[in-house]
Amino acid sequence: AFIDAEHALDPVYAKKLGVDIDALLVSQPDTGEQALEICDALARSGAIDVMVVDSVAALTPKAEIEGEMGDSHMGLQARMLSQAMRKLTGNLKQSNCMCIFINQIRMKIGVMFGNPETTTGGNALKFYASVRLDIRRTGAIKEGDEVVGNETRIKVVKNKIAAPF
Incomplete structure (x- = not known):
């Protein structure tokens, strides 16, 4: 299943x-809560093995969507994700289903020391995740002048599944 919170899935490219x-179940929810409820329902159904949420940054809480531009909604997305992860974790385990959350990097303003990069959505996803991967494009793969692919670097940030090597 593919939960397309960004509303950016291109079926031709896919x-x-x-x-x-x-064979792909595609959902394009209007709110973050709706997306996470769909995830939970799919997990409880036991009908699928893998679901992808694209992306965490696009999981906008209903209160933020219905609010005015400029309203402050500090921590709203983090609270929503924290609550969802508490519900979702057990259901994913029972149904033996894997949920892949795609996220984006944001820059912390005013960071002098340490890594200025962070991911959206608070700490709940970082805590509940069994595996976290940092995937970055490092270059293009070309055949002649035509770009046919991307070179990527994948760094395992967290792994609770297998022993370190």
């Missing part, structure tokens, strides 16, 4: 990458 679009 098909080129080898995705079976006809």
Whole structure:
């Protein structure tokens, strides 16, 4: 299943990458709460093995969507994700389902020492995640002048699944 919170799924491109679009369950929720409820319902159903949420940054709480521009909604997304992860974790385990959350990097303003990069959504996802991967594009793969792929660097940030090597 693919929960497209960004509303950016391109079926033509996905098909080129080898995705079976006809067998893929796609949902484009309006709010973060709706997206996470869909995740929970899919996990409880036991009908799927893998679901992808694209992306955590796009999981906008209903209160923020219905509010005025400029309203302060500090910590709202983090609270929503924290509550959802408490519910979702057990259901994912019972149904033997994997949920992949795609997130984005943001810059912390005014950081002099340490890493200025952070991910959106608070600490709940970092805590509940079994595996966290930092995937970055490092270059292009070319055949002649045509770009046919991307070179990537993948760093394992957290791994509770296997022993370190």
